[in-house]
Amino acid sequence: xxxxxxxxxxxxxxxxxxxxxxxxxxxxxxxxxxxxxxxxxxxxxxxxxxxxxxxxxxxxxxxxxxxxxxxxxxxxxxxxxxxxxxxxxxxxxxxxxxxxxxxxxxxxxxxxxxxxxxxxxxxxxxxxxxxxxxxxxxxxxxxxxxxxxxxxx
Numbered sequence: 001x002x003x004x005x006x007x008x009x010x011x012x013x014x015x016x017x018x019x020x021x022x023x024x025x026x027x028x029x030x031x032x033x034x035x036x037x038x039x040x041x042x043x044x045x046x047x048x049x050x051x052x053x054x055x056x057x058x059x060x061x062x063x064x065x066x067x068x069x070x071x072x073x074x075x076x077x078x079x080x081x082x083x084x085x086x087x088x089x090x091x092x093x094x095x096x097x098x099x100x101x102x103x104x105x106x107x108x109x110x111x112x113x114x115x116x117x118x119x120x121x122x123x124x125x126x127x128x129x130x131x132x133x134x135x136x137x138x139x140x141x142x143x144x145x146x147x148x149x150x151x152x153x
Contacts, residue, residue, distance in 0.1 A: 011147050035078070045075055
């Protein structure tokens with residue numbers, strides 16, 4: 001069964017949070033797709049994942065790199081899944097209507113951006129309506145002041 005998680009970022013940025021979540025996904029043996037809202041965001045995240053930690057980097061690729069199927073993490077603006085990922089991260093207004101091919105869908109949104117919050121609310125309602133028919137499990141997580149996560153719904 002697909003899990004759909006909503007991560008409401010209020011204390012740390014996407015760039016601070018996403019690499020750790022990707023590392024956890026990879027440690028579970030999952031490949032990941034990160035769908036961003038624009039090509040500029042893909043390019044920025046591409047650069048960030050090579051340099052986010054001094055002692056290591058995260059192997060990943062995007063359309064300009066090729067070899068899609070070999071990438072543990074795929075960055076895209078499209079709804080593709082060329083590396084057969086089991087988890088999909090959605091940011092920057094990205095969305096998915098049919099999540100069944102994934103074990104987990106993770107919406108990440110900036111709690112200081114009213115448009116992002118409204119988009120997340122719309123997606124929450126959409127998936128809630130669908131989950132009543134399909135059995136998808138849906139949860140909402142909000143950052144705490146110390147940067148941890150608290151389950152709110």
